[in-house]
Amino acid sequence: MNDNRREFIRKTGLGVLAGLGAATGIFSKSSFETAEAQTTHGASTSGKRWGMVIDTRKCREGCTKCIDACHEVHNVPDFGNAKDEIKWIWKSPYENVFPGESKQFVSEETREKSYLALCNHCDNPPCVRACPTRATFKRSWDGIVAMDYHRCIGCRFCMAACPYGSRSFNWRDPREAIEKRDQAYPTRERGVVEKCNFCSERLAQNLNPACVETCPEGALTFGDLNDPESEVRMLLEKNHTLQRKSELGTRPSVFYII
Amino acid sequence: MRRVMKIRERILIFCGLALFLFVVSYAFLQEGKAKKIPTPVAESASEQCVESREYMRANHMLLLDDWRHGAVREGERIHVTPDGRKFEKNLSTCFQCHGSRGFCVRCHTYASAKPNCFSCHHEM
Numbered sequence: 001m002n003d004n005r006r007e008f009i010r011k012t013g014l015g016v017l018a019g020l021g022a023a024t025g026i027f028s029k030s031s032f033e034t035a036e037a038q039t040t041h042g043a044s045t046s047g048k049r050w051g052m053v054i055d056t057r058k059c060r061e062g063c064t065k066c067i068d069a070c071h072e073v074h075n076v077p078d079f080g081n082a083k084d085e086i087k088w089i090w091k092s093p094y095e096n097v098f099p100g101e102s103k104q105f106v107s108e109e110t111r112e113k114s115y116l117a118l119c120n121h122c123d124n125p126p127c128v129r130a131c132p133t134r135a136t137f138k139r140s141w142d143g144i145v146a147m148d149y150h151r152c153i154g155c156r157f158c159m160a161a162c163p164y165g166s167r168s169f170n171w172r173d174p175r176e177a178i179e180k181r182d183q184a185y186p187t188r189e190r191g192v193v194e195k196c197n198f199c200s201e202r203l204a205q206n207l208n209p210a211c212v213e214t215c216p217e218g219a220l221t222f223g224d225l226n227d228p229e230s231e232v233r234m235l236l237e238k239n240h241t242l243q244r245k246s247e248l249g250t251r252p253s254v255f256y257i258i
Numbered sequence: 259m260r261r262v263m264k265i266r267e268r269i270l271i272f273c274g275l276a277l278f279l280f281v282v283s284y285a286f287l288q289e290g291k292a293k294k295i296p297t298p299v300a301e302s303a304s305e306q307c308v309e310s311r312e313y314m315r316a317n318h319m320l321l322l323d324d325w326r327h328g329a330v331r332e333g334e335r336i337h338v339t340p341d342g343r344k345f346e347k348n349l350s351t352c353f354q355c356h357g358s359r360g361f362c363v364r365c366h367t368y369a370s371a372k373p374n375c376f377s378c379h380h381e382m
Contacts, residue, residue, distance in 0.1 A: 139333060141333050142333070146330070150326065150330075186378040187378050189377060
């Protein structure tokens with residue numbers, strides 16, 4: 001009787017082990033595949049990939065023309081306090097824009113200057129993966145990370161996922177703080193997240209983004225990163241450039257000439 | 259004395275009956291006086307809409323949903339009608355003929371439908 005029981009336990013144990021082995025063989029492959037598909041979320045090699053090169057040497061300290069133009073055409077509210085702040089494009093100090101690049105003995109000019117920051121329209125956008133409603137998505141035809149405000153439920157997962165702080169949440173009705181409403185572009189609702197859209201409404205009319213067009217120094221260059229003949233690719237070819245937090249693997253489409 | 263009381267009672271009964279009949283038939287007497295269903299018409303009537311009038315009356319919201327999906331998520335910003343006319347998928351395209359949001363509001367108020375398009379889209 002005792003021997004029988006021992007035999008039974010041994011056989012069951014072996015059976016369970018064999019079963020587990022077979023299960024990992026069957027299931028693990030497919031789960032690995034989905035994980036891989038997610039990490040290369042919509043990475044595009046075909047079609048356009050809009051990108052921008054910011055020549056920080058030309059960017060004038062204290063000039064906010066691009067920011068003003070962008071915020072005006074997109075009805076971005078200005079509440080005048082940091083908590084309610086909505087920003088599509090803004091200026092930040094070197095150590096905030098390039099935290100990984102802060103090495104010893106950075107030149108005073110670099111330290112003192114502020115740098116333009118905006119949504120990087122990443123080739124591998126973490127915000128898109130975080131969005132539970134697919135309100136934010138990468139456009140397959142031109143690589144822009146777009147927002148569908150109709151779908152946004154205001155959960156702010158995308159804000160937590162974005163390593164660049166490029167997204168702002170409408171805590172209050174933005175209409176209260178829009179100085180001059182541009183009738184050509186919609187406003188947003190309280191309770192949705194918003195960010196730079198690379199001026200997709202202007203691109204549809206074959207116009208450059210508002211920031212690029214207003215910069216008096218020509219510090220911003222916009223173009224197709226997938227086209228080797230484009231102006232942005234020429235600049236990338238000729239200059240040493242930085243991407244923000246490139247170590248995270250988000251593959252930003254905004255490049256900086258320092 | 260007894261007869262008089264009877265007549266008085268009868269008058270009371272008939273009055274009550276008349277009141278009752280009036281109250282019951284009141285709703286039927288109002289027939290034809292109800293608020294007319296608004297039938298707003300495009301301001302430039304010469305041009306034809308994207309779809310037939312009947313289709314637009316019943317399904318304009320589906321078409322707008324379709325336009326939104328196409329323009330925002332698929333990048334198809336141009337609507338081509340079966341007879342080859344082209345329209346930009348944009349709320350302001352509607353208002354080129356339909357004037358103002360007052361066009362929408364008239365029916366929506368009647369039907370107590372509250373679309374929230376105009377809290378963000380403010381085309382006049």
